[in-house]
Amino acid sequence: MKRVIAVVLILSLFAMGTFAEGQKEGAGEKGGYRIALSNDYAGNSWRQTMIKDWETAAKIAIDKGIVKEAPVFTTNESSAAEQAAQIQNLILEGYDAIVLNAASPTALNGAVRQALDAGIVVVSFDNVITEERAWRLVTDFQYMGAAQVEFIADRMDSADILEIRGLAGTYVNDAIHEGAMEALKNYPKLKIIGEVYGNWTQSVAQREVAGILPSLSKVDAVITQGGDGYGAVKAFEAAGKKIPMVMMGNRYDEMTIWKEMKEDSGYETISISIAPGVATIAFWTAVEVLNGTDVPKEILLPPLTVTEESLDFHLENTEPGGVASIIYPQEWVQELIKNWKAGDPPPADPLPM
Template sequence: MKKRIGALLLSIALVFSLAACGQEEKPAGSSASATASESKSGGKGYVIGFSNSYNGNSYRQAMEGYAKKAAEELKASGEVKELIFAESNQNNSTQVQQIQNFVMQGVDAIVIDPGSATALNGAIQEASDAGIPCIIINDGPVDSKADRCYQINFDTVAQMGALTDYVCKAIGGKGSIIELRGTAGSQFDAIAHKGVQEVLKKYPDVKVAAEVYTDWTGSKAQSELASVLPTLKQKIDGVVTQGGDSYAAVQAFQSAGLDLPIIGGDNRGYFLKWWAKDAPKGYNTISVSSNPWDGATGVYAAVDILDGKDVPKEMIHPYGVVTADDVQKYANVKDEDIACPTYDRDWVRENIIKKK
């Protein structure tokens, strides 16, 4: 599965016109969404569980917010009765129990942001055996072979490859970089790291001076870098980050009195505002991020699956890119906002669910 996802690459990784998260961008030509009369819920509405392995950063909170937004839309049409959240705080055993609880409650479908590629397989199989589809989003893929397991993943290798390639070229193809990673043991982190490593093979004179786990949070990134930077003897020329910690890297270098390297951005408001307003004159970089709209996409896909529509087992969700040409558009975004494309239900159906 991982090889297949990696092979899809740039056919999905388009650079979209971005909007700050919270401001929906509806592509032209959308038709009306399905109504309750078309839903197999019989007008009662489906109950959907949402199992989130972590919600302690702005990305995950935005993802949950978008899932709620989609659920409210589908409540209004009578297709969804309730969306129930459970967060496991990075504890795989807890997430397994929460999925099992959803099965016992008799929910109709479960959207899952997994904390592990393998630890949830038994719980996913239990749900599938009970006729409950599981829709994996954001931190997949998982290795489950369950019949009713559906996966909506990012092409994370391409995403991180694009960011890493830009940084390597910007520093002239040689020098030292720091790789800011996510949560140790998570599937997304492992695949993102693979994307970095694959690009670095093209740049043998670019060396990784340190790998730092940040849990995709600025506070941990800043504290970890405050400890790591004084121990490094070489000048740091670039920083590659998975998300949630780019501005923290800026602050860490400034606090240490060091020259700013080329720091790959993460589409967070903190970083984009700094880049647009306060970065040194001529400071160029690129900002790349996964898209928390996949929370809404997971809810839309769950209802289509329950309605018996043709939904593929593997889907790819587009990510977002901000370049120097775009950054001034985000000079006044809120600190916690994430610049990302947002879509309506029909766009999701045509470009993610139906695209094969």
């Protein structure tokens, strides 16, 4: 009898381990999955578009009966401590999956491990975490920084460059900066002559650029991280200085002012950023994991680049105050997972919804 009980106990423990990092047994069979978005910040147009895109995808999934609910929870001022407590509350509330835009790549790992140990699927995106047991959708942010340097290098033999960074302490800010610094090693005549933090927000970027401009004799180009290009242009305008080549970040106001300057004087730049709709990739990735799909723990995603040729298209498909984005359907994410496992490039972006 004792042996039978021991065998049953071992099998029970095995079953618990089997579902601890994949799916909960029977999840989704009683009215659909419960998936929460834990978001560390919503103070700019990118994050607001991200939340809107998430809600659009969630409604589609709810209407199809795939998901029961998919609420959004946002912390104040990108607080890692508050977000960790938020994750712990979501564990207690019994969510099937937590999708995470993290305040810190490392500070949330303890709370994330608690979620994983409880059998909850955790998918991080944008500002990703380092916990290896979680699923990570990693945008190639180093490419974002490097691409801006390459664009400048293709058009200038030498340049004094102002760098506008994002939100201090975040993975995204560090990765874009590292990509730019690595690319600059190939072009010794391209030099960073100043650095400010714009918090990915036009008003902060404008204030910070205005504050540093009096100390800079010449600026040929401005490297940005998204949401700061418009503010940079306005700061140069207000100071009565020539507007340098400012890299844009796919916001409606950035693309609009670029179009105006292009039509007026042939102004040249590019616009590059992660699409806020990457949240919908994370959403459907969580669904796929819950469905039992073999999803790689890490998938690399390309950023969305707006060129002079595609500028009009993206302006027409972006709401005023918003950001160029794409809402990715479940079928696209399924193809992405399949391609990644096969070593193939991501599928072509679907048209905006």
